Amino acid sequence: MSRRVWCATLGCDKNLVDSEALLGMFAGRGVAHVDDPDDADIWVLNTCGFIDAARSDSEDTVRELTAAKGDRTLVVCGCWSQEHGDRVRELYPEVDVVAGVGQFERVVAACTGRDAPEPRQPDLAFPMAGQPMVEEPMEAPYGGMVGRPLLTPPHVAFVKIGEGCNCSCTFCRIPLIRGKQRSRTVARVVDEVRGLVARGVREIQLVSQNTSDFGRDTDESLVDLVTALDGVDGLKRQRMLYLYAGLVKTDDLRRLLDLPTVAPYLDLPVQHASPRILKAMRRPGGMAGSMEFFAELRRNRPDLVLRSTALLGFPGEEEEDVEILADFLAAVEFDHLGTYHYSPEVGTPAATLPDPVPAEVVLDRESRIMDLQAEISQGRQERRLDRNWEVVVDRIVSAADEDLPQVLAALDEGVWTDEAERTVCTGVGSDGGRLAVGRSVHFGYDLDGGVLLPADGLAPGDWLDARFCGASPYDIWARPAAAGGRKGQS
Numbered sequence: 202m203s204r205r206v207w208c209a210t211l212g213c214d215k216n217l218v219d220s221e222a223l224l225g226m227f228a229g230r231g232v233a234h235v236d237d238p239d240d241a242d243i244w245v246l247n248t249c250g251f252i253d254a255a256r257s258d259s260e261d262t263v264r265e266l267t268a269a270k271g272d273r274t275l276v277v278c279g280c281w282s283q284e285h286g287d288r289v290r291e292l293y294p295e296v297d298v299v300a301g302v303g304q305f306e307r308v309v310a311a312c313t314g315r316d317a318p319e320p321r322q323p324d325l326a327f328p329m330a331g332q333p334m335v336e337e338p339m340e341a342p343y344g345g346m347v348g349r350p351l352l353t354p355p356h357v358a359f360v361k362i363g364e365g366c367n368c369s370c371t372f373c374r375i376p377l378i379r380g381k382q383r384s385r386t387v388a389r390v391v392d393e394v395r396g397l398v399a400r401g402v403r404e405i406q407l408v409s410q411n412t413s414d415f416g417r418d419t420d421e422s423l424v425d426l427v428t429a430l431d432g433v434d435g436l437k438r439q440r441m442l443y444l445y446a447g448l449v450k451t452d453d454l455r456r457l458l459d460l461p462t463v464a465p466y467l468d469l470p471v472q473h474a475s476p477r478i479l480k481a482m483r484r485p486g487g488m489a490g491s492m493e494f495f496a497e498l499r500r501n502r503p504d505l506v507l508r509s510t511a512l513l514g515f516p517g518e519e520e521e522d523v524e525i526l527a528d529f530l531a532a533v534e535f536d537h538l539g540t541y542h543y544s545p546e547v548g549t550p551a552a553t554l555p556d557p558v559p560a561e562v563v564l565d566r567e568s569r570i571m572d573l574q575a576e577i578s579q580g581r582q583e584r585r586l587d588r589n590w591e592v593v594v595d596r597i598v599s600a601a602d603e604d605l606p607q608v609l610a611a612l613d614e615g616v617w618t619d620e621a622e623r624t625v626c627t628g629v630g631s632d633g634g635r636l637a638v639g640r641s642v643h644f645g646y647d648l649d650g651g652v653l654l655p656a657d658g659l660a661p662g663d664w665l666d667a668r669f670c671g672a673s674p675y676d677i678w679a680r681p682a683a684a685g686g687r688k689g690q691s
Contacts, residue, residue, distance in 0.1 A: 212249025225349030474529030
C-alpha cells in the first residue's frame, strides 16, 4: 500500500506555500497527499514562531498530534522548530522528524528511508540518534514548487517570490528565522505560474517577507516580475501582498496597477503612524508611508483597495501615539486593517526597551482602533452597493457551517439597498441553505471578508457578475446580476 501524507499549516500564507512545496517533494517520491488525517500514515505540522501567541499555538498543536499519532510518522517543521528544535525533541520524543524551514528534501528522505542530500552547513549532519535537522536558512528551497498540490481552491494560488528579509525592524525575528532576502528569478516564477494556469489557476497572490524588495539581489525588480506575469496566457488576476510603502515608488505602483491582470488592491503593512514609534521600530523608509503616499495612490486610482496592519503596544507607546494612528487611519481609509499585539522577541532590539505597555491597555487600544476601522470599512463597503462586480466563487457551503451564522447576522444588521434580498439572506441563514462564498476584486483570498451569494447553479471556480445588495464592515451579500446591470466603480 502506498504511503499517504497529511499536512497542517500554522501561521501565514508564506508558510502555506512551504507546506505545498513539501507535499510536492513527497509526491515526487510517490507519497500521496490526503485531506483527512485519518487516511494518512505520515503527519506533518508546519509551525509558526513569529510571536509568542504563535509559538504557544504551535506547541499546543504538537501536544495534540503526539497524543493522537499512534504508529504514524510525525514531522514537526517550520519557523518554531527552526529555533526550538531541541525543545521539541526534548519535550516530545514521540515526534519522529524535527526540521527547520525549507528542509523539504531531507524531511521526505527521513520519512521514506531514501538517501538524503548533504546538509548545506558542513558541521550539521543529517539527523541521527534523534537530533533535529536544523540548518542556517541561507538558501531559498523551491524544489517542490512546480506541480505542488494546492492547499487552496484549485482556481487560486499563493506564489512565493522570495525568502527572507533585509529589513531590521526592531520588533521582528523574521530575518533571524528565515535569513536574508533571496529572490527567485523572474523566469522561474513565470514558469511556475504558467504551470499553475495550465492546471486551472486563474488568480495568484504574490507573497514574500518583503515583496517590495524583490529582485534587489538579482538585478531584477518587482516591475519586471509583475509585467512578465501579466503576459501569461490564461492568468486572470494577480495581487501584490506584503509591500513596504517606504520601499516602493508610487510611479512604479501606478504602472503595475494599469496592467490588465493586476487587481487594484495593495497590501501595505504600516504597523503604526506615530513618527516616534516608527523611528523606534526602525521601519524602512521612515515616514515615506505617509498620508500623502496613500492619497497620491488613490488620486490616480479611486477604485484602489488598500489593506494594512497595525502593531499595538510597542514599548513606550502612549495615548498620543494611538491618537496619531487613529487620525492616520481616518484620513487614509484603509478598506481592510488587521491588528496584532507587540510581543518581546528574544534577540530583537525592542526586547530590551523600557516602558512595556500593560496587556489590558493594549486590548483597550486595539478595541478602539478596530471600532474606528469598522466604521471606515462600512463606509467603503456601502459605496459599492447597488452595482455589479465580478465575483469568483471559492466554495459552496451550508449556511450553518463555520462562522457563517455570525457573518449572516452581521449582514442582517448592516446596510441594504434591497429589502427583498435582505429577506433572502435571513432565510438562507435560518434554514441552513446552501451558500456560495466568493470574492470580488476587493477581497484577497484567506485575508479579508468576502461575498456571499445564493448557491443555485454556482460551483467553485465560477466567475460571474453580481449585484451588491447588503454590506457589513467585512462582508457583502450579492445576487447574480441581470444582463445590462450597472457595472461598479469604487
